[in-house]
Amino acid sequence: MKTIGELLTILVTSSLINNVVLSQFLGLCPFLGVSKKTNTALGMGLALTFVITLSSAVCGLIYKFILIPLDMGYLQTIVFILIIAMLVQFVEMVLKKYMVSLYKALGVYLPLITTNCAVLGVALLNVQSDYNIVQGVVNGFATAIGFTIAIVIMAGIREKMYYNDVPESFKGMPIVLITAGLMAIAFTGFSGLR
Amino acid sequence: MSGEKKKGALGLQMDSPMERVFNGLIVENPTLVLMIGMCPTLAVTTSAINGITMGLATTFVLALSNAVIALLHKIIPDTVRIPAFIVVIASFVTLVQLLLAAYIPSLNDALGVYIPLIVVNCIIFGRAEAYASKHAVVPSFFDGIGMGLGFTCAITCIGLVRELIGSGTAFNIQILGEGTVIPGSVGNFLAMYQPVRIFVMQAGAFFVLACLIAFMNRVKRNMAAKGKDTSKFGVGGCCTVNTAGAPVKINAEKKEEDK
Numbered sequence: 001m002k003t004i005g006e007l008l009t010i011l012v013t014s015s016l017i018n019n020v021v022l023s024q025f026l027g028l029c030p031f032l033g034v035s036k037k038t039n040t041a042l043g044m045g046l047a048l049t050f051v052i053t054l055s056s057a058v059c060g061l062i063y064k065f066i067l068i069p070l071d072m073g074y075l076q077t078i079v080f081i082l083i084i085a086m087l088v089q090f091v092e093m094v095l096k097k098y099m100v101s102l103y104k105a106l107g108v109y110l111p112l113i114t115t116n117c118a119v120l121g122v123a124l125l126n127v128q129s130d131y132n133i134v135q136g137v138v139n140g141f142a143t144a145i146g147f148t149i150a151i152v153i154m155a156g157i158r159e160k161m162y163y164n165d166v167p168e169s170f171k172g173m174p175i176v177l178i179t180a181g182l183m184a185i186a187f188t189g190f191s192g193l194r
Numbered sequence: 195m196s197g198e199k200k201k202g203a204l205g206l207q208m209d210s211p212m213e214r215v216f217n218g219l220i221v222e223n224p225t226l227v228l229m230i231g232m233c234p235t236l237a238v239t240t241s242a243i244n245g246i247t248m249g250l251a252t253t254f255v256l257a258l259s260n261a262v263i264a265l266l267h268k269i270i271p272d273t274v275r276i277p278a279f280i281v282v283i284a285s286f287v288t289l290v291q292l293l294l295a296a297y298i299p300s301l302n303d304a305l306g307v308y309i310p311l312i313v314v315n316c317i318i319f320g321r322a323e324a325y326a327s328k329h330a331v332v333p334s335f336f337d338g339i340g341m342g343l344g345f346t347c348a349i350t351c352i353g354l355v356r357e358l359i360g361s362g363t364a365f366n367i368q369i370l371g372e373g374t375v376i377p378g379s380v381g382n383f384l385a386m387y388q389p390v391r392i393f394v395m396q397a398g399a400f401f402v403l404a405c406l407i408a409f410m411n412r413v414k415r416n417m418a419a420k421g422k423d424t425s426k427f428g429v430g431g432c433c434t435v436n437t438a439g440a441p442v443k444i445n446a447e448k449k450e451e452d453k
Contacts, residue, residue, distance in 0.1 A: 121307055
């Protein structure tokens with residue numbers, strides 16, 4: 001039971017307490033860019049969940065069984081970014097062939113994920129915190145869920161904010177950042193869960 | 195303009211080293227004007243020292259990867275240029291990471307995962323794609339230096355503001371609040387300052403950046419009102435540029451594939 005407890009701790013910590021966007025500033029780009037509508041935000045979140053979970057598994061396996069035995073741990077950054085770029089292409093091809101409806105739903109967001117620092121960040125953090133493969137996958141999944149929660153809330157707020165009267169200079173990105181800051185304050189409340 | 199060399203930033207000769215450096219520092223400052231590379235800008239600016247280290251590390255990677263890409267762009271086939279650029283950039287990032295870990299381990303620990311994440315910094319890839327892959331080695335190298343220094347200045351300033359308001363220090367020297375290094379009555383006055391902790395927390399980063407962009411929006415509006423060229427100003431957020439541009443580009447590529 002101890003392991004399950006540990007996994008649950010990782011799940012809560014990575015998704016809520018150390019929220020990837022609001023407390024670690026990873027994956028800010030899509031968070032600010034693709035959060036104009038709730039359903040596209042959800043699509044982005046799901047695509048990211050899929051890719052992060054898969055990539056943390058593959059990166060974990062390759063790190064443990066290829067890089068460590070060959071004593072080439074220092075190559076992690078290069079290897080991981082190439083794996084992620086490859087994986088995104090591969091996922092795109094598979095979805096295009098076998099799951100056309102899902103591909104159409106996620107299509108546009110998939111290529112953008114390669115440049116999302118959250119994916120590489122999670123792979124590197126898994127190695128840094130000495131997670132084993134299962135813990136790594138859970139951490140990846142939880143991180144992505146945290147991202148999805150944050151981006152969907154943000155999109156909801158932005159949809160409402162469209163009708164608000166915002167000072168001229170703060171229109172566009174500044175007010176979104178202020179909102180993100182307020183969300184970050186709200187999310188620090190989750191540290192009580194620890 | 196016949197017979198005259200093309201003038202670039204500040205009236206200097208176009209693509210000369212000096213012109214490139216000033217272009218990156220002022221005219222096309224990546225953080226303040228182009229608004230790219232926002233993730234590290236927010237994440238590492240808790241103090242001025244973190245900002246300066248991150249900026250210099252990025253400058254190093256940017257200058258060398260720009261030079262190498264300018265050298266290789268004729269050999270690299272267009273279809274595989276993105277993975278090739280990423281490998282070049284990632285190699286230099288690994289180099290920086292190992293150097294920092296060997297010589298300044300404390301800063302390496304403070305910056306942590308954000309050093310390897312220089313790989314996915316939009317500034318580096320953006321310059322490789324927009325400048326280095328079209329120009330010669332020397333101007334590309336100085337373009338990297340200029341852009342890198344522009345980024346360094348911007349994030350050091352943001353770091354300084356956050357550090358000063360959030361913990362009353364500048365470059366780790368206590369200036370405001372209790373234990374100030376400034377002597378006399380001025381010091382006594384400054385010691386009354388209570389640090390606003392939220393500025394060194396995550397939320398502070400968002401607020402400072404929001405105010406900065408709002409200020410730049412105002413500058414842009416004033417310039418537009420006076421009829422000056424504002425086309426160089428970014429729309430805010432690295433990735434708005436990315437997300438706005440990329441799907442269109444990807445769709446265009448798909449259409450070509452379908453044909």
